[in-house]
Every structure is written in structure tokens, then in C-alpha cells.
Amino acid sequence: MDLVCSTDNNYVQHCCCMLVSFFENNKEGRHSVHVLSEGLEPNLLNQIKDIVTSYDGCFFYYMVDSNCLKCCPIKATDHLSIATYYRLLIADLLPHEIKRVLYLDCDIVVDVPLKELWNTSLTEYALAAVEELGSSAPDVYERLGYDAKYGYFNAGVLLVNLEYWREKGLTELFFRYMSLHSDKLKAHDQDILNALLYDKCLHVSPKWNVEEAFYHYYMIKKWRKRDRHEMISVLFQPFILHYSWKPKPWEKLCRHPFRLKYFKYLNKTAIFADKKLSFAERLLAHYDKWYLKMLIRLGVKGHRFYKLE
Template sequence: MKTVEPIVVVSGCDEAYAMPLAVTLRSVIDHLDPMQTIQLYIFDGGIAEASQQKIAESVRDERVSIAFRKIDMAMLKDVPVSGHVSAASYLRILIPSVLPKSVKRVIYLDSDLLICKNLAELWRSPLNGNAVLAAQDAAAPYIDSASTISNFHDCKHYIVSPTPVANHKALAMSPDAKYFNAGLLVIDVDHWRHEKIDEQLFSCLQEHREHVLWWDQYALNVVMYGRWGELDGRWNQGAHFHAYPSASESPFDQKAFSQLKHDPWVIHFTSALKPWHYFCPHPEAYQFQHYLSRTAWADYEPERPSDFIHLWWKHQTRTAKNKFRRRKRIIRRMFQTDERRAA
């Protein structure tokens, strides 16, 4: 019988994301083929021993091997952090130095994903000489969206950052280059070691600290410029995708928009409100609950926040305002069309 090559998956977190990580990994396992094996490396950025045991219990399967790697977080003490993101977000930078030299290639996963497809298909993706494979970020699709997207006027209200690398001109980055999300990566670890990518990333964060947006994702896009290959967008459907009302009001064509909406292969809960919180407006939050029920945290119940009414009302008013603004733009375009026809 032919031996199936094990898939090597790396993820990591601190204690705050231990439970979501277990859910992510459970969703990976539930979509594996019966004969497919997987080697998991978990970078421990401060996971309690009890939580490590619960993660191991959540992924227990004869096809799965799991290894925890304790990380000295002092190595990340100077990295920029903010909001709901801690220094643990930077653990992926350490992949070349922490993993055994025998590991040549890995799939990196953030700890707030749901995997809806067999990762063996992603594992077989050819690198074609690229240092990393990634998917375009729906929240910031291009280095300069305003000068690149033909329908920018229609979708600019929904794009989070039209210029995610603010100093792209100084870095000689083409404005029409795509910008990727770093939550799911296929990494050529040998390439990273040979080129000392980790050192380049830390240097970039230090040198351009005042321009850093979205933490190490800024550095990854700068350092990997011209050296990354694009994955099908369905491998990383970010939460912000749902902000686009339609294909014509998005940076995607009709086919790509429909595929992302109806057939995501990976769901990425990128927003600050997560499906393990008491209130999460994400349309796929129910799927998270399904996989949660298959982990050692099956009895988890989120605590109701003291400002729940404020959060709920804020979401409702934002949704109503967005609908009103959209209708207003549609009516304006209708009148403009009629005026052009009359002229």
C-alpha cells in the first residue's frame, strides 16, 4: 500500500485562544481522508497545562500526531500589538527556527479558523519557487485599491484600508499588487531558513514601525513582495467579505464573489467579535458552535458582557446606516444614468 505523506500543520496561541485553536484543529481533522495523517506543531505562547491537555484531547485521532513547542515570548517583547491581538500573533515568524530541520514545508493556520475542506488539497499546491502561498485579503485587496479597482467608487465604502502598506511608494511596491491575509499560509520552510526570512521580518517591523498596520501581516506583505503565490480566495474567506453587499460593490468579479459567498473552504473570523463571544454577528458563527461541541470545551458558555446592549445596538444601527447609504447610492446612480440618457 502506498504511504500517504503526512501533512505538517503549524499553529500557535496564548491561553486566550486555546479553546478556539482546538476548534480550528478539530475542523481540520473532521475533513481529512481516512488514510491521511497529519503532524501538528503547536507553538505555546503561554497556554496553561490544563488547556494543552484539552487541546490534545480535542484532536485525539489515530491519524494525528501532536507536539507542543514552548516559546520564549521574550523574543517578541518589542513587537507592536493592539486591541484583541497579542504578541502571540507573531509566533508564525518563528517557524524556521523552532521546527526541526527535517521539516521542509508547512501549512500555517491562525487559531480563529474553520476548515471546511480536506487540507490535503492545499498541501498538494505547487509552490512554483515562491516562499509562501496565501490568499488575497478581502478587507484590503490591493496595495493601492483606489488606483487599481475599476469600480472603486462603488466599493470604497466597504474596503477597510485602501492602502494597507502606507509607505508602499517609498518601498517601490506596485500599486496594483495584491495584498494577502496571513491567517493561512503554505510556507517553504527551507526557503525561509536559507533567506533568513524571520530576521528580515523583524527588521522590517523595527524599521517601519510607524507604518505597521495589522501587525506582522504588514511585514509579511513587505518582505514577501514579489515572492508569494496566490491561492484560491476560498482558502481564506475573511469576515470582512460579508461587508460587501454584492459583486458589483466589491473588488471581486461575479464568479469569485459567488464562490467566496457560497463555497468557502476556510472561514476566517478576522473581526474583533468572535464566535466564542456572547455576541457575534458573523453569519457562520453557528458552524463554530458545531465544532466546539466536538472538543473538550463542549460545555463552554460565553459570559454575557456588561456592555452587551451597547454592542447589540451598535451593530443594529451600523447595519441600518449601511443599508440606508447603499440605497442612497443606488438612487443617485439611477438619476445619474437617466441624466446621461437624456443628454
């Protein structure tokens, strides 16, 4: 597999955790990791490289030209950095012999082999991704100008058909759209990808990108009506966990019911093995996971996380 991720100096720890989770669960074959950045401190770059090579992976590093990103809108209040836009450059940065890649955000942990996802057919599609299942901004379809029947996908996990991106010249189209419609963008590059590829996205099972919002009461209530069995299966045994909103597992106030998964893989890295939760924090995390599962099965609203609207 060819795995792509974007990071800056502040997110190297989380990038390392994500990569360890990937390699721990995908030990068959030799995988390549392509890291995009505007420039990492040498010691931080080596931390990522050492993890990849320790699993016999191939490591590739791509410097993003910051001048290409001057027009990318980022507000001081945004919880994302300019690195979120790097994925728009994948088709131009990576060698042309690479036909498909799996893009993963760094606030993710992988908990299963990804062969099934990797082998998904992308004939006629630009990418495969997971629909946000109604957790996107309420004005998104009117704002981006397409029919709600196509849904809105999250860009944290993308299986990308690079051949399609290159044949259609999508990199240029992405930045042209951004220059003309920057006032419409609330979710940054994710909005751009949806605005241009809404009908060229293959929606795959939510298990491949279980977002933080999926554990909120308003989402569970909608999902339960649609497919209760799928909801329980995906939420109880997420294949890919995406800590897509704050507070993140490494932040003190996080009550995500599966926050321990982050530390499970972080502690497998030699350099971050000392970053552990206290006994009391671990106990609370186990309680949150058990209690939330019970409430979901019973259809009762009660957990602090589950109460979020």
C-alpha cells in the first residue's frame, strides 16, 4: 500500500501514532509512506522515518512549496493548520507510476488490516470516502451548490484514484475553485473536494472512518432509525477511529469513549512510550466506553459524550 499523510512540527507525535497503528495491523507486504510537509525539524522528521523503517516500510518525504498555499483560507480561530490543504497536491507531488494512494489524517488510529479498503474498485470514481451521515454543516449543499442526494464525505480517510486526478487536471481545478469561491469554504479543502467531486466519490462503509460526531446523541438517533445493526457494529468495533474534533485524546478534557486506542498505539513507539494516562484516567476511560455501549444498546441518553448535541 501507498499511504499519504500531511503534518507539521506540532503534529509529529500524532502522525507517529497513526503510522504505528497502521503498521501494527498491516504486517503483510511492504508498505510505502509518503509524508507531505512545508518543512519539518530534522529530529522530528527522523522520528517519523525511524518508525516507518522499523516496520521495514519505505519512507518518502515531500516538501510543499508554501507559495502554492498563500491563497488557502485559514482563520486564527480554526482548529486546523494550513497542512490540511496539502492533500490537494497529492497528484502533482507523488511519482506518476503511483496509481492510487490511501490518505489518512494524523488524528486517526487504524485498528484492523486495510486490505479490503485498499482493494476497493475505483473505476469511474475519483476517490472513495465515508459520508458524514448528516453531521456536516446544515447549509453545505446550498453553499457548495449540489444536490443533497449525493451526500457530503469526510476527507480524513480517502482512497484516491491518482490516475483520475491527473487525467482530469484536478489540482488546477481545486485551486481555481478556491480562488473563485473562498467565501463559500467553511471546511477548507474538504469543501473543495466535495464541491468538485460529489458525484465522483464512492461512499464506503462508515467503519472506515468513524468520526467523533458519530458518537453524539443526535447522530446515533438518526442512525438507529436507518440501520441499528450497522450503527452498533461500527460504533462498538470501529475499523478506523477519527478523533475529528476537540478535545483530542491527548488533551485533558477528552471524554471520547475510545480514547485509550490512541495511547495503545502511541505507547508502542519508543520515543513516546512515556506519555501515559494516569490510573484514574484509564479507569474513567474504561468506564466511559462500557457505559456508552450500554446506553446505546438501550437507546437511552445519559453519557456526557452521548449528550452532546
